[in-house]
Amino acid sequence: MTDVFAPRVDPSTETVRLLKWKVKNGDVVDQGESLASIEGAKTTFDLKAPASGKIKLLVQEGARVKVGTKVAEIA
């Protein structure tokens, strides 16, 4: 199983917002596929799948999370 983390999108921003999921819970995703838009202080980051498999979403759209929080799992 591969964990998907909330990335650091600016050098010193400690929290990010999961703006929008681009896949649904239970979807089968390919490695490199766009999973979500993550918003930092000044930038929007395209979160890509680190592996292929079935994705389980762990965080709601719109949620603000600490950098490094697990936001999904891919099995």
Next chain:
Amino acid sequence: MEMNLAEAIREALEEEMAKNERVIIIGEDVAAAGGIMGVTKGLLEKFGPERVIDSPISEIALAGFGTGAAMMGLRPVVEIMYMDFTPLALEQLMNQAAQVKFISAGKLTAPFVLRTQYSLGRHNGPQHSQFFPSFFANIVGINVALPSRPKSAKGLLKQGLRSDRPTVFIEPSYHYFDYTEDVPQDDYVVPFGRAEVVRRGKDLTIVALSRLVPEALAAAEELEKKGISAEVIDPLTVRPLDVKTIADSVSKTGRLLIASDEHSQASVASEIAADVYELDLAFLKKPIRRLHPPEVHVPTSPALEEEYMIDQESLIRAAEELMR
């Protein structure tokens, strides 16, 4: 031996260069011309072009050169012709030279001497007369020396060439040639961080920076005739700054006058005032007084410049006000 300030500085350079073959000098017109005011005259002939080097007009490169050469064990003396040009080199000094020891976690140092002069009083105008030691005194990791008179200047420069920190050495060219003092011929250093009580007194303490030290001494002579006994202190270095000597004096006299060619806001004089104040308010009989030039740039016209500058008269007036 009797010599003036310029000669004392040259003698320090000559002696150190003879003693330590790693001491080199670089700057604009320092070699063939012997310096625009002759301070380095004769040194090229004595020590050769590898050790006394004329530089292109490149202050960033001069300060960087000093940093790099010092990191490799040479002892460069980098001359920047007028203090007004030193901000060009400030980045190298504060971000690089002053931080080499920090960035290397103590493994390396960059101890070069940056010599410069301010020519207030020579009618050279607003961009060739400024005095702003506070820019440098605020930098952690360096020394800032204000040589004021021949004997202490020679010892301070020797100390700078043996220190393991970069040293900024700011000379008042106003006094390069106008009087002589007896300067010892032996190898002596004047340590940094030790202020000199150049005249003992009991009624008030005058702390004078750089060019104003001889003026303060002359003012003290006049004040004596009026029954006011002034103690005159020359800090010699503003980083490290010897607050204790000044505070000890003020605890005795209760009155402090600080005289400096800097503009008053955020000056070294305000630093001294804050340091003394922090130590003990109880011994002050009157508020600390700072004497500075007016809040304008230095005018070129001789008459206007004379009015701009602090002199014996303004020092006497300020001292008398403090005694009321």
Next chain:
Amino acid sequence: MEVESAKIDEINVPTILPAEYGSFGLTREKVLSIYKRMVLIREFEKTAEDLYVTRGVLGGLSHLYLGEEAIAPSVVSVMKPGDMVLGTYRGHGHALALGIEPNKVMAELYGKEGGVARGVAGSMHVIMDPEKGALYSTAIVGSHIPIAVGVAYAMKFYGNGNMAIAFFGDGTVNIGAFAEGLNMAWYLKVPVLFVVENNQYAEYTKTSNTLGGGSIAKRAEALGVRALVAYGNDAFSVYRAAALAEADVRKGRPVLIEAVTYRMKGHNPYDMASYRPQDEVAHWLDRDPIKLMESRLLSDGLKEDDLKAILDWAKKEVEEAVEYAEKDGVLPFDALYGFV
């Protein structure tokens, strides 16, 4: 010095032809050692990206060498003991190329006391191990250039035949310290080699848009410094340039090598580099310096298994470095007073 050159891809100036095996001291052993360093740097930087961005374990500024791995290892392989490297905030590759242990570099990123600068200086200052020739790095663009001139002057003064090498990026050629430093190097006739890692972008701005005169090499020549252009993604081309430059440099004739390359990712790991056209990115990703080295090594008789062994070694080094850094302690604050 005469150099044979040709046009390569979109680099519109004559570019040094790659060295052949056996020429310029390029032995099989040397090639392998350069390749190992390149792979180690690649794995280290990929892990750094993961730590800074993907998992957000580390924060603050860092600048990765991904895509430029051919340059530092090739240039430093012509160094002799006593030579010194000065570099910039994009210095992980140089530190590792000079043989600084990955543990120490990683600990520095983590701010731990086992780091190259006891954790005090961080990612932007990892070129720090004078005994290995890693003298200094600066976070201020170009400031190390005149410092390198001073270092080289001292080397000339001592007469030990050493040279200083200053690495920097293409954006640096517009800063004052570049012009002053190169001119001073020419004037003082000092043994300094300048290496421009021209990844064609100065932070987010395409360098050619702001480069008066249109050529870094020409600007160097105008300042009195002989310039060679190398194909930065081909270690053999960079190596040849360095080998050619070395003799002149040690005699006090400074040389600038412009190594044309490309960042695989952004200026820092948080920068998505969306200002770069997709086709340009794809073009250069296709010219991966490591893959280029691999095809040479394979055609020279190395096996895929040999390459895999090197990759496994590199991955293990980096894994251990992360473990080391994670377990390491932080310097007590009072120690900082000893560093001023």
